[in-house]
Amino acid sequence: MNGKDFLSDQEVRWCPGCGDYSVLKQFTEVLASLEADPANTVVVSGIGCSSRLPYYVNTYGIHSLHGRAPSVATGIKLANPSLDVWIITGDGDALSIGGNHLLHVLRRNVQVPILLFNNEIYGLTKGQYSPTSRAGALSKSTPLGSIDYPLNPQTLALGAGATFVARSMDRNPTHLRQILMLAKSHEGSALVEIYQNCNVFNDGVFEAFTDKKMQSDHAIFLTHGEPLVFGSHRDKGLVLSGSQVQVVSLTDRSASECWIHDERDPMKAYALARMTGDLRPFGVFYREDRSVFEKQVHRALSETRSLEEVLAMGRTWKVD
Amino acid sequence: MNGKDFLSDQEVRWCPGCGDYSVLKQFTEVLASLEADPANTVVVSGIGCSSRLPYYVNTYGIHSLHGRAPSVATGIKLANPSLDVWIITGDGDALSIGGNHLLHVLRRNVQVPILLFNNEIYGLTKGQYSPTSRAGALSKSTPLGSIDYPLNPQTLALGAGATFVARSMDRNPTHLRQILMLAKSHEGSALVEIYQNCNVFNDGVFEAFTDKKMQSDHAIFLTHGEPLVFGSHRDKGLVLSGSQVQVVSLTDRSASECWIHDERDPMKAYALARMTGDLRPFGVFYREDRSVFEKQVHRALSETRSLEEVLAMGRTWKVD
Amino acid sequence: MDNTRQHLVVLLAGDSGDGIQLLGTQLIRAAAQSGQDVRTLSDFPAEIRAPQGTVSGVSGFQFQMAAEAIFDPGDAADVFVAFNVAGWIKHKHKLKAGGLLIASSDGFDARSLALAGLAPDEDPLEEARADVQVLDIDVKKLTSEALKSIDLSGKEKARAKNMTLLGMLTWLYGQDAEAMEVDLQRQFKGTVGEANRAAFRAGFHLAETAEWSAYRREVASKKAAPGTYKTLSGSQGIALGIAATARQLGRQVLYAGYPITPASDILHELARLRPEGVVPFQAEDEIASITAALGASFAGNLGITASSGPGISLKGEGLGLAVMLELPLVVINVQRGGPSTGLPTKMEQSDLFQALYGRHGEAPMPVMAIKRTGEAMEDVLLAAKMAVEAMTPVILLSDAYIANSAEPFRLPSIDTLPTIDAPSGAADRAPYARDAQGVRPWITPGTAAGMHRIGGLESEADTGHVSYDAKNHQNMVDARADKVNQVTRFYGPLSVEVGEHTGKLLVIGWGSTFGALRTAVEKLHKEGKSITHLHLKHLFPLHPDVYEFIKGFGHTVVVEMNQGQLVQVLRSQTQAPMSFIGQTSGQPFGADFLYAQLNTLSTQKA
Amino acid sequence: MDNTRQHLVVLLAGDSGDGIQLLGTQLIRAAAQSGQDVRTLSDFPAEIRAPQGTVSGVSGFQFQMAAEAIFDPGDAADVFVAFNVAGWIKHKHKLKAGGLLIASSDGFDARSLALAGLAPDEDPLEEARADVQVLDIDVKKLTSEALKSIDLSGKEKARAKNMTLLGMLTWLYGQDAEAMEVDLQRQFKGTVGEANRAAFRAGFHLAETAEWSAYRREVASKKAAPGTYKTLSGSQGIALGIAATARQLGRQVLYAGYPITPASDILHELARLRPEGVVPFQAEDEIASITAALGASFAGNLGITASSGPGISLKGEGLGLAVMLELPLVVINVQRGGPSTGLPTKMEQSDLFQALYGRHGEAPMPVMAIKRTGEAMEDVLLAAKMAVEAMTPVILLSDAYIANSAEPFRLPSIDTLPTIDAPSGAADRAPYARDAQGVRPWITPGTAAGMHRIGGLESEADTGHVSYDAKNHQNMVDARADKVNQVTRFYGPLSVEVGEHTGKLLVIGWGSTFGALRTAVEKLHKEGKSITHLHLKHLFPLHPDVYEFIKGFGHTVVVEMNQGQLVQVLRSQTQAPMSFIGQTSGQPFGADFLYAQLNTLSTQKA
Ligand SMILES: Cc1ncc(C[n+]2csc(CCOP(=O)(O)OP(=O)(O)O)c2C)c(N)n1
Ligand SMILES: Cc1ncc(C[n+]2csc(CCOP(=O)(O)OP(=O)(O)O)c2C)c(N)n1
Ligand code: SF4
Ligand code: SF4
Numbered sequence A, B: 001m002n003g004k005d006f007l008s009d010q011e012v013r014w015c016p017g018c019g020d021y022s023v024l025k026q027f028t029e030v031l032a033s034l035e036a037d038p039a040n041t042v043v044v045s046g047i048g049c050s051s052r053l054p055y056y057v058n059t060y061g062i063h064s065l066h067g068r069a070p071s072v073a074t075g076i077k078l079a080n081p082s083l084d085v086w087i088i089t090g091d092g093d094a095l096s097i098g099g100n101h102l103l104h105v106l107r108r109n110v111q112v113p114i115l116l117f118n119n120e121i122y123g124l125t126k127g128q129y130s131p132t133s134r135a136g137a138l139s140k141s142t143p144l145g146s147i148d149y150p151l152n153p154q155t156l157a158l159g160a161g162a163t164f165v166a167r168s169m170d171r172n173p174t175h176l177r178q179i180l181m182l183a184k185s186h187e188g189s190a191l192v193e194i195y196q197n198c199n200v201f202n203d204g205v206f207e208a209f210t211d212k213k214m215q216s217d218h219a220i221f222l223t224h225g226e227p228l229v230f231g232s233h234r235d236k237g238l239v240l241s242g243s244q245v246q247v248v249s250l251t252d253r254s255a256s257e258c259w260i261h262d263e264r265d266p267m268k269a270y271a272l273a274r275m276t277g278d279l280r281p282f283g284v285f286y287r288e289d290r291s292v293f294e295k296q297v298h299r300a301l302s303e304t305r306s307l308e309e310v311l312a313m314g315r316t317w318k319v320d
Numbered sequence C, D: 001m002d003n004t005r006q007h008l009v010v011l012l013a014g015d016s017g018d019g020i021q022l023l024g025t026q027l028i029r030a031a032a033q034s035g036q037d038v039r040t041l042s043d044f045p046a047e048i049r050a051p052q053g054t055v056s057g058v059s060g061f062q063f064q065m066a067a068e069a070i071f072d073p074g075d076a077a078d079v080f081v082a083f084n085v086a087g088w089i090k091h092k093h094k095l096k097a098g099g100l101l102i103a104s105s106d107g108f109d110a111r112s113l114a115l116a117g118l119a120p121d122e123d124p125l126e127e128a129r130a131d132v133q134v135l136d137i138d139v140k141k142l143t144s145e146a147l148k149s150i151d152l153s154g155k156e157k158a159r160a161k162n163m164t165l166l167g168m169l170t171w172l173y174g175q176d177a178e179a180m181e182v183d184l185q186r187q188f189k190g191t192v193g194e195a196n197r198a199a200f201r202a203g204f205h206l207a208e209t210a211e212w213s214a215y216r217r218e219v220a221s222k223k224a225a226p227g228t229y230k231t232l233s234g235s236q237g238i239a240l241g242i243a244a245t246a247r248q249l250g251r252q253v254l255y256a257g258y259p260i261t262p263a264s265d266i267l268h269e270l271a272r273l274r275p276e277g278v279v280p281f282q283a284e285d286e287i288a289s290i291t292a293a294l295g296a297s298f299a300g301n302l303g304i305t306a307s308s309g310p311g312i313s314l315k316g317e318g319l320g321l322a323v324m325l326e327l328p329l330v331v332i333n334v335q336r337g338g339p340s341t342g343l344p345t346k347m348e349q350s351d352l353f354q355a356l357y358g359r360h361g362e363a364p365m366p367v368m369a370i371k372r373t374g375e376a377m378e379d380v381l382l383a384a385k386m387a388v389e390a391m392t393p394v395i396l397l398s399d400a401y402i403a404n405s406a407e408p409f410r411l412p413s414i415d416t417l418p419t420i421d422a423p424s425g426a427a428d429r430a431p432y433a434r435d436a437q438g439v440r441p442w443i444t445p446g447t448a449a450g451m452h453r454i455g456g457l458e459s460e461a462d463t464g465h466v467s468y469d470a471k472n473h474q475n476m477v478d479a480r481a482d483k484v485n486q487v488t489r490f491y492g493p494l495s496v497e498v499g500e501h502t503g504k505l506l507v508i509g510w511g512s513t514f515g516a517l518r519t520a521v522e523k524l525h526k527e528g529k530s531i532t533h534l535h536l537k538h539l540f541p542l543h544p545d546v547y548e549f550i551k552g553f554g555h556t557v558v559v560e561m562n563q564g565q566l567v568q569v570l571r572s573q574t575q576a577p578m579s580f581i582g583q584t585s586g587q588p589f590g591a592d593f594l595y596a597q598l599n600t601l602s603t604q605k606a
């Protein structure tokens, strides 16, 4: 099977030019590379443009309630831990109404990759600002600019005790596929924030990071064990001195003196996550090994009692 | 007015020996020290044993819905930013059902101190495990021990973008009062986690940190600008080397070589917050200056239109 | 040939990118300005940008203009303006036999046929000629020619097609071209403005020079009542009501919302209008919005929140708390097709039961429904007045139909707006002491010596302290119910839309079925049938005279866009014979359909 | 003197730290074992540990034991066991004139008087002697003497007071002391066990040697039906029903809950019992628990969730989704006093309206109510069967009364449990293709070639694809309603509790009013009144024969612990004359009260 075989027969209904198309494509290609069994795969979403994705994938799918995909997915995994479950969500879905369920699925470490389409806007409801919208963002509900301080999905996930935290983008298919593969292979909840362009209501917010030309100066791609180097000539690097992240020029320094990415280091991950300026990391910020919730639940249930035993428990008496 | 004058005429109905009594006492004393105007003070709570506190304080008070105190408080502050509003909540109230509202009040930076009574249990519903209960915790709903990975209120608050994050305990009145005073003086949301003993359903979980004798080896009290030193003879200190927190002996080292507490340093705060073992920090982990939500909202509203103007907006025509 | 008539129904259909809603809005505003009454009905695709040219991407805008007062957008269309094949085939059944189809022929080319799912050899325009008059023009070409000298891309020029059509239609309906140009000038500046005007003129000219008199359908006009007018949608009317509430109450209103179709527009409007005394707040979800609104009411503001379907279901717990706290609160439900996510852009009246009963415990609260756009503003004011003066949450029902349908609206004179008087806030009264109407005082933080604590646990009479006492609970349950039952003091007399106060057939409706129902009943009444139309604004408590009124008729029929909700409530209270006409299709009733149904019924029950 | 009687009502009251619930449980188990029927009623303070000795800290336990089948815990008590003044003054009106008060005089000392808010010079026992027989013993002293040689603190010894009383009462009611000792031995080990046994013996001995024959009140006993018995609370019965469901369905059950009084005990029981095939999951809130349950049902488990008041209000959106998805789901509402947080530990039936109507859109689902503890298990099984076999959410109503009241329960033989057959899961059927009963297949992930997508948007018939089509929506609304209406196939015949199938007065009840109602009606019936008691298990859809049945009576009265909910539903469907008896006080009806009310009514309507 190739990527296309994972598409359902339903007409895709996003706006022409929407970043969601690319994510759908990479997602189906990843399913193909994984040789996923469509009959054993369940794609769960909340509500939003992004959350329409399950309809387009030829697996089992459930388009649930706004913000509740993590709980639905948890129920599915508790019911049948052997299913391959994916969560599709948006910045509004996951971080506004659904923030609490996201926290709890992450801390419990239910085995499920979570694709969080961040377009910094509510697409489906036609353009209100979202919890990730920047201060000053103009939207239908903030015609004078938003004053809410934006939520950082990366620090939030780390703070909630997530075991896998990553970021990718719609416009770098190779990177996105790679991160999705890693997320799928992770034992536990894997949060993948995907910068996604909503060309209708928030066009170009991520341009600096996703545009081929501008990207090299604004995006740092992370590789475990490799130094943090960027720039069109890979001539800039990062160093972490105490709490400060500094950009250094590599003309008079070697890359090996830079901050070496260690995805197992929670403090470094936090430092990466806090980089919300015009230089941003992409890749796996953090991963940690921790037992998987649904497996533990089922393990704990190994000592169950038959109905006969349950009925007979406690103080009973007989009348003959 | 002294602390007692801030008590209402209602009989306090916690279990004898409950840690809540101390928190109530320190809270009313802090109100007294602040010379708070009872008529201008509003105490808002959710549901839980802890959330009964407003009934016992002679101010305005609202005992709202489970988990929703942050939203109620936000509404109050938006209505009247000049009121002194306090939030009283529990670990279940704030972190289980109410996790999302907590996140959002913190990131918006509504000016309100939040007293989170953490007893690692659901008290009012008679003893189920809560999101902060340790792995293995025995409770009515986990007779074989909990398998959920506990939520860390401190990293969570930092991850959500909180501007003031602190911890204190029921059994150290002086410290608790001091932290509450700081929280009240903060410009924005101030999360104060309070270790509180539920002697009926979870007795002694914080003993190591709160017991006068054991405390010195397990609790580190933070002071801005001071080294992190502890031990009954103040003979131990902490150093932060890269991502690692290490305990060092001060017999062959001076305190000044230790990690100096800087409550303005987000990375250090995160390191403190991650200390969930048998050594734990108390005090202000982090604080940051950021504009206050309700003030910004009201500032943005300065340019409003009278009803006449609103009616006349857009395209109108006259019929004579 | 004098084509002047009393009313005309026009349907515009095409791709959602074609600017149809804008075209429609311009036309109806012009009609309203020239003294015609107007009602509209919009139909959007559920997708933000559905695939261009497809049937699922069709956007529709229907309106009726008339020389007399009208109440609905009409059933079958006299004129159908089709931007493309998809628009035509989706709605063609709505064009009257012998009606006029104005087709933009560029939207009927091979590619358009394919996108609409037709075979390449089909010729829908040719087929149409059998039943209707067809006027086809290549509007795209005409537009691009008119815009030749303007510095815009081809794609941008194509966007002005709607303006070309606006020109043609302005001529065809004999509307004031100059006024229209002034209006366009105000809206569109720079090159786009230039292009729009050029296109408009080209369309107008073509119509004029081609001598399209045969197609001309002017509608007579009648002088409207003096005053200042604008066209308004229901959501805009609600926003004005909220603005007026803040003024009349003399206190701030916290409007806390969370985006959801079709309620979001209220938030957008408030954010855009920035009325004095209104704080719009976009909360993190619907639970936060209702509890923030309640917090605001505790602090002495009036909290207002609005939502639709799923969001309203999330507010049930908050509503229950509002009942217990006895604080004022207005919750607006802009109903849409349900259950669950349902049909977010469609209309339905299926949330009545939920409004009446959707909370645990005995938690009664007043429930009202807006019957038309033009009354939205006053209904919000009345809901707010009841909420504040009776210290109770109030539910105000609207729906997707009212939210989006536009009418000419005469701006009220501010002096005539009702007063809203907050109940006592004096600290010398106990927080749950009741006045003669059962209303407790509204003592707000900041009031010296007024300190008190309230909460969701049952409260002791007067003091508001927590009470688990059995007698007290029964008394408080009774007292809350009693207080709500007394809000009928805010109601006007029971007034009839059409017909006599006794007779053979009584037709009862509520909410947005008003227009179609009134049109249908009026027609029957004019034909001499003994039929009366009563439209209920207050759904709980019902108007105290309703049951006596019903007894004055041989038969009653309740008409709703649901499976029978109000009818069940009425049946539980009266033995009078009663039947039901309902539909739950996401579509509004057509007046013709209701006419036929009621006609049959009135014959049967005569 | 033979004190043997047919039934006896005993009320135990004292501080919540006195071990009253334990004492009561021991007594009723012994009674049940000796062949008496038993019904109980517990009354806890709302606080976890209310201040000791105060009236608000009183814990009460009432039970009736009888030689014949009984259905309620009785009204006025024959015997009152008072551990302290507070317990006595809170409940003293419940002791019959001439009844017996057994008072632990140590709980009537000066300190106790003060704690209970009495003046130091009052002597409640002396006052009591005017109306009732008083037997006062210093139980504390007796206990501490009996435990002299046991190595426990004074405080710990005092805790054994309830065991001393257990000894006395065991003698007084002629129960088997040996069996009781064996039972105690099983429960309490070590020093505490020793102390409890010593106290028990001391109490028994005192009673025996003091020759308390005058106080002895033995209840005759009748051999119960053969079988194995245990005493069970309603919550325990529900847990057994869930355990049995997993077995009978042959699939796993995901029980997702969030703690709330009085529903939490179901979760506790399941966690404790660990029945095969049941996964108990404590979610982060009620929304997560219902959506997790629904996820589990999608994956082929049966999702079950339970809550009370506020938590149920939060589940409305999830219930609507379940309707749309047409997945099986059982939602149990253990009702408590409302609205809002209300009276968390009190009983009420005021959530019926919400169960029937508390969702946006047309979202019908079957609603059932448990009438007594002994039927909880079978009702859960039936609810699960309906949910699975009709692919629908089902609401099962319980309440605080049923949750906490204990009865002897004969363990069912497993072979007699109903089967639950999941509908087709074959991948060759379309996901929304319906069978003759309107039921869609349950094709679950893992089924090869069965892949499909479902969601909250309206689905196209058969395929389940998103559809905005008007006709389809109407059809699906009808089809969902139709499917739910067909669940009456799972109902047994309409059966009557007491009385004939036609007559003068029909009394209709539902849920936990059963016991008091049945007792009251039976008494009237025995007195020769033409009165019938019908108790509805199915509240939606109603049993198809209900309306015909009602027509067979001159008058119908509906009795509920609310302000009139079922009565309104019935009135909307029938013209039959109907009245209502209700109370919303957080307290159950007493059989005597109902007897009086119904007696008057039956005279009036005769
Ligand atoms: C309970 C509820 N509240 C509100 C909505 C309306 N709603 C649908 S999607 C959405 C936000 C979508 O934003 P996001 O998750 O960022 O998705 P996007 O459309 O941007 O991909 C909202 C508010 C809803 N469907 N349900
Ligand atoms: C919506 C809702 N769900 C559940 C409950 C039941 N409930 C009351 S308090 C509580 C948990 C309290 O725990 P916590 O916040 O830790 O407070 P504590 O009693 O431990 O101080 C729960 C689950 C409720 N009142 N409302
Ligand atoms: S609105 Fe934005 S996010 Fe939604 S489909 Fe269109 S472009 Fe994509
Ligand atoms: S249950 Fe625990 S937290 Fe609640 S009052 Fe008692 S001791 Fe305190």
Ligand SMILES: [Mg+2]
Pocket (backbone or CB within 6 Å): A048, A090, A091, A092, A117, A118, A119, A120, A121, A122, A123, A130
């Ligand atoms: Mg988004």
Ligand SMILES: [Mg+2]
Pocket (backbone or CB within 6 Å): B048, B090, B091, B092, B117, B118, B119, B120, B121, B122, B123, B130
């Ligand atoms: Mg707690």
